[in-house]
Structure formats: C-alpha cells, structure tokens
Amino acid sequence: MVMKSKNDNNYAIIVNNVSKKFKLMYDKPYTLKERIVFWKKSKVSYHQVLKNINVKIKKGETVALIGVNGSGKSTLLKLMTKIIYPTEGTIITNGKLTSLLELGAGFHPDFTGRENIYFNASIFGLSAAEIDSRVQEIIDFSELGEFIDAPVRTYSSGMYMRLAFSVAINVDAEILLIDEILAVGDQHFQDKCFAKLKQLRDSDKTIVIVSHSLGPIKDLCNRAIWICDGEVKEDGSTKEVIDDYLKVCG
Template sequence: MKNEENAIEVRDVTKTFKVYYDKGTELKEKLLFWKRNRYENRVVLDHISFEVKKGEAIGLVGKNGCGKSTTLKMLTRIIYPNSGEIEMCGRVSSLIELGAGFHPDMSGRENIYTNAAIFGLTKKEIDERLEEIIAFSELEEFIDNPVRTYSSGMYTRLAFSVAINVDADILLIDEILAVGDANFQAKCFNKLREIKASGTTIVIVSHSLGQIEQICDRSIWICEGKIAMEGKPKEVHLEYLDYMNTQRIDQQEKERLRLQKLELQNMQAEEEKKRKAKMKRYGSEDAKFTQIKMLDADGKEQTTFRTGEKMVLDLSYHVEKKVTDAVFGYGIFRSDGLWVYGTNTRIDRVDNFDIDKDGRFVITMPELNLIPGQYWLDITIEYGEGNPVDYYKEALKFEVVSNMTDVGVARIAHSWELEI
C-alpha cells in the first residue's frame, strides 16, 4: 500500500471480456462449426484509478453496463484485471451475491455456519455471533427449517444478516439494500451506519442515489469504463442525472426520427394513423390545423423537456370558410388523463377576432414547470362560446425530465429559511 491511510488502492486497472457472437455449446457443434467461435474483446474498464481511505464510505454510480459491478468483483477477487494493480488492507466482506454458499436442504441455522465460514469466521466466532445473527434476521421461529421452505424475502434477510455481522475492515455492497420490508430496510441502514461509525471502509454500488447520499462520504461516477467524476455525492449525482437526462433526450430524438422514417416508408401504417387521428378530431372543419410544431428554447423540434425549460407551440391552420368570433386554445393532460392546465384566447382576454385566410399562431411558455412524467397536448379552434371548429385531442405527446425528485403536478417557486 503506497499510502498508509488508504484501505483500497486501484491503480490504472483495465478489464476486458470476450463476447462471442455465436459460440457452439456442444462438442459436435464446435468441431463442425468452428468458424462460429468469433468474438470481440469488449473493454469494460479502461485504465481507472481511485483510492479509498480507511473508514471512508464511497458509492459507485453509473448506468447499466458501465463497469460498477465489475469493479466490485475485482475488489473481492472474484475476477482479476487484465492490467493494473489493486491493493486492499484488511479483512474483506462482500454483499455481492446474497446467499452464496447456502444449501436449500440445510436449515437456516446450518447455513449460517456455512455462509459465515465463507466470510472467514471460525466456528468459535460464529458461535459467539449466532444469536445476534438470528435476532437481526427476525427469523427465530423458522431458523431450524430448510431454507428451501423460505420465501425469497426470508432467504435474503438471513443472508444479509450473516454478511453484515462479520467484523470486516472493508465491506463491499452491490445492489442489495432493498431487503425485506420497510422496517427491516431501516434496520439494515442503521446497522450500516454503525459499521461505518466503527471505522469500517464501505464501497456501495447502487442505482438508488438517495441511499448512497445517506451513507457515503464520496461518489465515483463511472461512464463507459472510465471515471467521469468523483466528489461529494450530491454534486456528482446532479451531474450524473443531467447526463442521463441528456441521454434520454438524445434517445427520444433518435426514436422520433426512426418513427418518422418508418411512417414515410409504410403507407399502411400512415393510413391507420390517419384513421385513428380522425377519431380524435371533430368540429365544423371550417378551419383545420395543418402543421403542429413543439419547439425548445433554441427553436428546435423537441418532444422531451426539462422542468422549467422553455416550450414553444407553433401552430399553422388552413381556412376553408370564414370563422367569426374565433377562439384559439390548448390544454395539457398527464398520461393518466389528469387535466393539468388549459386556457384560450378568450380566457386570456385577447381582443375578439375573425379568421378568413390561412395563418398561424404561436404559444410561448417561458418556464414549463411540470413535474417529470408523460403528457399530451390538446389544441383547438372554436367560435363563440366553445363551439368546435377543429378540436384536436392528443395532438402531441411529450415528456418532462428533471434532476429533482419533488412530487405532484407542477413545481411551485419557493425558498427555505431555517432558524435552527
């Protein structure tokens, strides 16, 4: 260990896996179709380095497939890096594969001895901890039953109780904090806090950023096999969530273009779409919408917006017959049908007007303060007191994303003043 204060040192580590395209499973297949054994070397971790101090708790975050669990498995020495060095100081306990070493035909009590032995405890040490492990699992009346009779929740509670009652210098945890009911989860969190307070070094892999923020001193964001950022959990998580939201927006835009191309190529699908659209449109048809655009702050067509971002609706229409005392309006609905907001030119006290030729109107929402979710938009041309000319239901669908986790329908501007 280069630094005596460190419990873990990961230096310039690279890990690759062979991914076979079409590998034979039987000897006959391997002999006859040997050309099928083609593979690619996929780089999962690319020259990553980090240190963890003694008594520090860190969280590893990142999207699926970025290399978080691979990093943890290399720390436990389940797998080894292709290059680089990993040094660890002290006894290591891992919560990666809950129940590894459990035998379904053995009782819970017998499996405690087997599983604890895997973690390096002697029989004497297990005897001393046995009652504490059983009490923590809350499975006293089932402890002498075979574990094959346990529910999945009981099984994981027992495995968690064994693993967490090991006096380890380093504790490695991979996506296993959702164990049991709410009360048992709270007990697990309190136990982890006790372990951390006692000076144990903790490394957690989780998609639950709130859990990491409660326990960890530092977060490391792994992106495409490299460390993108490390620092205070809340600061790292905001950047990570912003990246994920950007990814989602890009994916949504690619999907939109793909669907648009598919519509142009598939006339049958287009006709079906028109048929369904007619079911959602009604009115006198003296005027009809001809083009509907949903734009972002840069004037680009978009269907995914961040909370508080500018949205612009650019709506064009064709007039077949003059509409006297016309009214333009729109409504926003949540995906479950909840009417979020609606208004029109009459409600907003725009001067009365007629339309007798083709035109367009633009609706600008400087701050779309909606809570993240799926929404749709109704648009309408009416006359008089709500008589429909072209009422277009579900004219556009869009999504709202955000780094925040507030709840409800809309975000209301507010501030906090604490006098503690």
C-alpha cells in the same frame, strides 16, 4: 508484484490503471471437438468494460459507485473482491474483505437457517468459534425467530434475504462491498439495515456501495464515484456528483 509504499497503508483499496476486457465468443468452443473443428473459426470480440481506472479509497471511507446500467460498476466491485481479475493494472486491498454481490450465494436449500449461517459465514472466512460467538446476534438481527431451524427452502424470499443480509453484515469485515441490495425486506427491515450500515460507517469500516437508490446513498456516503462507459467521470463529494449525474441522466 507491485511494491507497496508506506503511505499505501492508509488506503483500504487501491485501484491502479485497471482495465478489464471480457472475451465475447459466439459459439464458444467448450469441447475438444469444437476446439479442433472450429479452430480459428470462432469469432472472438472483446468488450472493454473498464478503461484505465484509478481509484484510491481510504480506510474508513464510505463510497458510492453510481452510473447507468452497464457502465461497469459491478465489474469494478467484482474486481475488488478478486472474483475476477483485471486484464491490465493491479488492485490492492488492505484488510479483511466481505462482499455482498448476491445475497445468499452458497445457501444450501436443504440445510436449516442455522446451518446455513455456519456455512455462509465460513465462506466469508470465519472460524467455528467466531461464528459461535455471533450466531445469536445474526439470528436476532434477521428476526427469523423459530424459523431459523427450518430448512431454507421453506423460507419466503424476504426471509431468505433477511438471513443472508444478517450473516454478511455481521461478519465483521474491515472492507464491505455491497452491490445494490439496500432493498432488502420490508420497510422496517430496510430501515434496520440502513441503521446498521450507518453504524458500520461510523465505526471506521470501509464501505463501497453500488446503488441506484440515490436518496439513501446521499445520506450514507461521504464520497461518490460516477462511472460512465467504463471510465471515472467524476469523483468527489456525494452531493455534487449526484447532482451532476442527475443533470445528465435524470
């Protein structure tokens, strides 16, 4: 365990010397037979995704993670949510955390939209009473109207996304981690999501966004972190970082 010092309480997320390696196995031995027969035979190589990352995110900050594909942005986000664990280093988060890595994870196709709201929100750690008080707000935000009581499998992909986004954004987490999902629904709904995100930003929630849509990000975030080949290349105001990023990758 890492001791928390007092001023750490001002931070929502502290990433400390974090490295992450993924084990790459060709012919991964899943069964006992394979484990015995191919003992010490299976080729193992490691893919280093993140190298010695140090990031501190203050409470109330809105941070964008940018970088080219495969640079390790999403891995960093997954580490922050504790879906995966770092090979080295530690990650400390303060406060209730919600992640939108993939919209509608855990939706059950046979259940109605309303039931899925309950199910999905419970995965985010809400109690029945908390969901009850929010369910109308979520339905209104999703603009699904009467379809809310139809099974989710009958939804169009846009409706599906809208419902998923509405649940996640109304969970009322202190820290919100979002992975490239600003492109939800039609223009009207996108604008609405964007407005909601701005509102969350101004209500001192901590938001971390991974995105390639640099335009909206410039508008939304006050800080950007450029990750390149698993290392922090630049960390600063959104405008400067994005300008430098565009010089190299644009």
